[in-house]
Amino acid sequence: MFIKEFIDYLLLERKYSVHTVTAYKTDLMSYVVFYEKEYDQKDISKSNYAQIRSWIVSLVDGGVSNRSINRKVSSLKAYYKFLLKTGQIDKTPLAKHQALKVSKKLQIPFSNIEVDKVLNGLVDGEDFKSVRDRLIVELFYATGMRRIELVNLKINNIDLLGKQVKVLGKRNKERYIPLLLSTVVTIKRYLELRTEVVVESKNPFLLLTEKGVKIYETLVYRIINRYFSEASSKVKKSPHILRHSFATHLLNEGANLNAVKELLGHSSLASTEVYTHQSVAQLAKVHKQSHPRNKK
Known part of the structure; x- marks a missing residue:
């Protein structure tokens, strides 16, 4: 699945913080669990957009906010870009994915x-x-x-x-x-x-x-x-x-x-x-x- 390699890439090459990398890994494992349960497979590097779309639908049905879903999909998109960059895949299944609409919340500062x-x-x-x-x-x-x-x-x-x-x-x-x-x-x-x-x-x-x-x-x-x-x-x-x-x-x-x-x-x-x-x-x-x- 090359998840370990992806995590090492974020830590060592991109210099992301441990906190940020942990968030990426958590999002990826969320899809791994879904993928294994629904399709009886573990290797998400071979997943297609229809399968990812099913995961997104399940998150929506589960009451997960659009903002959180977009973050999870963003982590998955970064993973596939890494696979594309390292030659593990020849195209990313999320190439044409559009993020879910999120209402902008006005952050009101203290006076x-x-x-x-x-x-x-x-x-x-x-x-x-x-x-x-x-x-x-x-x-x-x-x-x-x-x-x-x-x-x-x-x-x-x-x-x-x-x-x-x-x-x-x-x-x-x-x-x-x-x-x-x-x-x-x-x-x-x-x-x-x-x-x-x-x-x-x-x-x-x-x-x-x-x-x-x-x-x-x-x-x-x-x-x-x-x-x-x-x-x-x-x-x-x-x-x-x-x-x-x-x-x-x-x-x-x-x-x-x-x-x-x-x-x-x-x-x-x-x-x-x-x-x-x-x-x-x-x-x-x-x-x-x-x-x-x-x-x-």
């Missing part, structure tokens, strides 16, 4: 007031947990980094003197993001308290749990969700929305789209442009308030 409310609520806490949680909120809002990027931050990624942080993004691409002076102050205080939970441990990661081990993604999500639930009535309260807020607020203040793209670690402007709708809304507000014709 400046909501972010300030959360940070002001954390300013008085001087214990390890309070300072760590404040640092997590500050890092997301001050840098716009992804959740997995924050989790994987190491102490030596922080340059306090230069007021910047080195972030390892998708495909192991490095980028440097400036740090606010207030965030530098919080980092210094956190590092002082950090020695209380690690003692003799040589854990290189910046953010730790109260037990002195590396923080994990679900805990980061719970932290953001908990604090912003107290400050915001928005439906979605997650690290991604805080990253979204970082980008939107910069654009609202006149930041260059290309600059925001680099800060976010996007590979193309198309990914960054999703945030511009908020800037357009801000411009419309300014236009309405300032245009002389609107004053008549």
Whole structure:
């Protein structure tokens, strides 16, 4: 089936993260299970589009969202492209497949007031947990980094003197993001308290749990969700929305789209442009308030 070879290709040649590669493998195995059950075969490299289409239909019938189905099919498409590239097949069964339609969900960022409310609520806490949680909120809002990027931050990624942080993004691409002076102050205080939970441990990661081990993604999500639930009535309260807020607020203040793209670690402007709708809304507000014709 060449699945192992495909996984090695993603890890070693494409330099995808372990997290991303695991997602690819999970999607592929989902089809392998279906293929074996329905057609009594295991080698999906010999599958055809009609069989894949049956799998897609079964996913729809099972209540899987179009967005999730598209992701699974995208993983399968990448697998067949790999087989095509390595000469294992002469054509991909998904060559003419069209993705299912997905309704675009508007990601509503937190307002400046909501972010300030959360940070002001954390300013008085001087214990390890309070300072760590404040640092997590500050890092997301001050840098716009992804959740997995924050989790994987190491102490030596922080340059306090230069007021910047080195972030390892998708495909192991490095980028440097400036740090606010207030965030530098919080980092210094956190590092002082950090020695209380690690003692003799040589854990290189910046953010730790109260037990002195590396923080994990679900805990980061719970932290953001908990604090912003107290400050915001928005439906979605997650690290991604805080990253979204970082980008939107910069654009609202006149930041260059290309600059925001680099800060976010996007590979193309198309990914960054999703945030511009908020800037357009801000411009419309300014236009309405300032245009002389609107004053008549």
